Amino acid sequence: MKNKKEMIRYGYLFILLVVTALALAACGSNNSSPEKAASNSGESRDITVKIGYQKYGTINILKADGSLDKRLAEERNIKIEWVEFPGGPQLLEALNVGSLDIGHTGEAPPIFAQAAGAPLVYLAHEPASPQAEAIIVPKDSPIQTVADLKGKTVVLNKGSNVHYLLVKLLEQANVDYKDVNVKFLPPADARAAFEKGSVDAWVIWDPFLAAAETATEARRLADGTGVVNNHEFYLATRAFAEKYPDIVDILLEEANKIDAWSKENPQELAEKLSPQLGIDVESLVLAAGRREYGVQQIDEELIKGQQAIADTFLQLELIPKAIDIQDAILSK
Structure with a gap:
């Protein structure tokens, strides 16, 4: 009987020690969480960024080139998951449900997505084409x-x-x-x-x-000459853009670099993209010659232009409600 009581007592003691150890470990993890450690070291957490792209466009060129993958891996230990879409509306549907962090589309898709409640923000844009x-x-x-x-x-x-x-x-x-x-x-x-x-x-x-x-x-x-601008926009979920501004900055820097190269090397660009897109080089050279290059910041003129498109779509009952483009702009 005595031995049985001692075993029970030792059992309770063992449980108490285990609980205490777990509590101490929890406190230790709160003081040195991955986010805090990353903040202290000046590096982003080990994450996978999900980027949506379409056939053609600067983000597609970035994927083909591999420069963004390399820089994020070397500087931040970050991986990219690239996901292809047939068009901007489909891409932004994925962003709306949380399947993507970043993507690129033209002018109209973000308006339809914002009207549907997508938590998107504009990051930057390409010149009119x-x-x-x-x-x-x-x-x-x-x-x-x-x-x-x-x-x-x-x-x-x-x-x-x-x-x-x-x-x-x-x-x-x-x-x-x-x-x-x-x-x-x-x-x-x-x-x-x-x-x-x-x-x-x-x-x-x-x-x-x-x-x-x-x-x-x-x-x-x-x-579209004299009728529409046809801008390409870089977009992200608001949560991602606000949490990882350093990743957004790197993306835009690399996009601007690859744009500069693309503008000067249309033939090489076409040859690089052709196997990936399944489109002949001749057609891609033709396309490369009628788009403009260079990442630009979102300004009041761009916001007004997007608002005009949104108002037109509302008038035609193509979107279900009025939207304010300013709601999708990151505060500085």
Whole structure:
């Protein structure tokens, strides 16, 4: 009996020692957490940054080059998970549900995403490239002007930059948006429909635009010149941008570097991207020659431009509610 009582007493003592040790360990971990250690050392935590990209654009070039992967790995011990999307709307859907940290799109997708409640913020933008998107028709199409699209079927990627391009070109031609049969398809499916002749026109951006022009001799009905700006935006979730400003700075620095190289080396750029994109070099050289390069800060003019697009989409009932672009701008 005595031995049994001693065993119980020793058992309680052992449990007490274990609990005490765990409590001390917990206190120690609070005083030297990974975040605090990273802060003290001036380095970011060991994390994986999820970056969404589309075919073409500066972020796509960064992926192909590998310079951003290398710098983040060497300076911050950070890995990148690259995820490809067929268009900006699909990319921002992923960002909205937390599957991405950073991505790039044109002007229209962030507006649709913000209206849907996505917690996105604008980081920076590329210069205007209005010639890099257009409405095209088959080479032998009887359609000669934008006004001729009344009653015709036009295909595009819903919520993308070219959606706004179509709206503005129809407005300029005095054609009501509702008088055009607009069908929504991602680029690959839209290309197939265009080549089969099941649609009358296709509103598309580079490099898909250049590839269609090269392969099918598609005729350019109108592009964005004098009508839209066609900016490329760098975007992130607000939580990521506020928590990791150093990673954002590195991304934009490397983007600006690769932009400078791309501007001076269109042939090499096309050869680098061709295997990754599955698009011929000739088409990529054509696309490279009609976009502008260089990372620029978000300013009041850009905010006003985005707000004008948002207001237009609201008027056409393409977004469910009014939005304020300023809500998606990082405070300085």
